[in-house]
Amino acid sequence: MVCENWTEKLDAYLDGELPAAEARALDEHLRGCASCAAESLSRVQQKRALQAAGQRFTPDPTFRARIQQSVAARQSVRWSRLWFPALATAAVLLIAALFPITLNRRSRGEQLLLSELADLHVATLASANPVDVVSTDRHTVKPWFAGKIPFTFNLPELQDSAFTLVGGKVSYLNQSPGAELIFRVRQHQISVFIFQERALGNIQVDDAVQSALSFNVRNWSHNGLAYFVIGDASPQDLDKLGELIKAAG
Amino acid sequence: MPLFERLYNFACWLTQDRHEAEDLVQETFAKALKGFSSFQPGTNFRAWIYKILRNTFLTSRTGLKAAGTEPLDLEGDEENLPQVNETPESILLQRSDWQLVQQALEQLPVAHREVLLLCEVEEMSYQEIAGTLAVPMGTVMSRLSRARSALRDAVRKLQQKPQGAASGD
Numbered sequence: 001m002v003c004e005n006w007t008e009k010l011d012a013y014l015d016g017e018l019p020a021a022e023a024r025a026l027d028e029h030l031r032g033c034a035s036c037a038a039e040s041l042s043r044v045q046q047k048r049a050l051q052a053a054g055q056r057f058t059p060d061p062t063f064r065a066r067i068q069q070s071v072a073a074r075q076s077v078r079w080s081r082l083w084f085p086a087l088a089t090a091a092v093l094l095i096a097a098l099f100p101i102t103l104n105r106r107s108r109g110e111q112l113l114l115s116e117l118a119d120l121h122v123a124t125l126a127s128a129n130p131v132d133v134v135s136t137d138r139h140t141v142k143p144w145f146a147g148k149i150p151f152t153f154n155l156p157e158l159q160d161s162a163f164t165l166v167g168g169k170v171s172y173l174n175q176s177p178g179a180e181l182i183f184r185v186r187q188h189q190i191s192v193f194i195f196q197e198r199a200l201g202n203i204q205v206d207d208a209v210q211s212a213l214s215f216n217v218r219n220w221s222h223n224g225l226a227y228f229v230i231g232d233a234s235p236q237d238l239d240k241l242g243e244l245i246k247a248a249g
Numbered sequence: 250m251p252l253f254e255r256l257y258n259f260a261c262w263l264t265q266d267r268h269e270a271e272d273l274v275q276e277t278f279a280k281a282l283k284g285f286s287s288f289q290p291g292t293n294f295r296a297w298i299y300k301i302l303r304n305t306f307l308t309s310r311t312g313l314k315a316a317g318t319e320p321l322d323l324e325g326d327e328e329n330l331p332q333v334n335e336t337p338e339s340i341l342l343q344r345s346d347w348q349l350v351q352q353a354l355e356q357l358p359v360a361h362r363e364v365l366l367l368c369e370v371e372e373m374s375y376q377e378i379a380g381t382l383a384v385p386m387g388t389v390m391s392r393l394s395r396a397r398s399a400l401r402d403a404v405r406k407l408q409q410k411p412q413g414a415a416s417g418d
Contacts, residue, residue: 054370
């Protein structure tokens with residue numbers, strides 16, 4: 001078959017709409033034909049670019065609330081008047097279409113936040129200079145941050161624990177500066193991130209041990225600061241370190 | 250993205266105005282509630298609600314205006330599909346080119362814009378798109394193909410514009 005006949009089917013193939021047998025045949029052709037393969041790559045790129053570019057507009061929260069209210073109000077008025085099974089289903093479906101919004105938004109925001117923190121942690125591990133202030137002494141590390149970040153925090157006394165402080169550096173989340181402290185427990189490195197809560201935007205993170213991309217995470221908020229402990233150490237270790245930091249206030 | 254946000258995004262792309270998009274979404278939900286009896290259980294709920302939104306748009310002032318100013322021969326016969334002659338390298342689009350793609354998409358006629366959004370952003374199957382637009386599958390395929398090459402052309406034109414004419418990165 002000449003290439004022209006194949007390129008005609010390329011869109012359906014890339015959209016996953018080509019019947020299996022034809023898709024296999026086209027697959028075979030693409031392996032051997034450089035020009036069709038390049039054309040296919042170009043179309044995939046366009047699809048991806050459009051996918052990203054098309055998700056452009058987000059409703060503002062007041063509009064969301066207005067719609068939620070109007071659907072809920074309509075539902076209660078109609079229900080009180082007379083009961084239509086179809087209407088009930090409609091309301092349920094529409095509410096179902098609306099309600100996951102906050103849940104999904106939260107979990108999606110949470111996911112993004114945790115993977116961002118995991119990235120920061122990995123970048124630190126991979127760096128030749130993981131910390132900017134190298135010191136096991138909390139009385140050196142804490143003052144180093146003065147003037148570099150817009151808040152202050154206390155570091156725990158680690159004398160009788162398995163943890164050692166490696167050092168710290170300034171980190172950024174959503175363009176807000178914060179502290180990243182590196183601790184070591186046995187062979188594991190743990191990052192502790194401290195940001196102002198407002199750097200998180202309206203993302204709420206459940207106060208529990210979570211795993212982000214195979215790392216364990218422990219997080220809490222205190223006095224307007226959000227704390228994240230992240231690393232490949234066991235959840236128990238993260239809990240212990242978390243307790244020590246909490247105790248330091 | 251949950252359905253409400255997706256509908257809003259789609260409405261914004263159709264109307265190209267946030268206030269109109271809000272009105273459109275609100276009216277869509279009201280109509281969906283009111284006309285739920287026309288929804289047949291077992292059929293596609295998503296296609297059904299997009300269809301309401303789209304029909305509401307088409308009968309709105311902006312929709313009628315768009316329909317009035319756009320060329321009617323978007324379909325043409327299927328034999329006459331545009332040929333792809335350019336070297337693929339010249340039109341490789343990166344995800345980072347999204348601003349360019351957004352500008353190009355804005356310039357397309359509504360019929361092309363909507364079919365691209367339903368396919369790529371909403372990730373609807375051809376059958377769902379056919380249901381939403383109330384056209385046969387064959388039309389969906391030919392319209393998509395035309396829309397894609399129109400988008401490619403629009404992107405290329407924007408790329409060829411002197412620097413500074415397009416918005417920065």
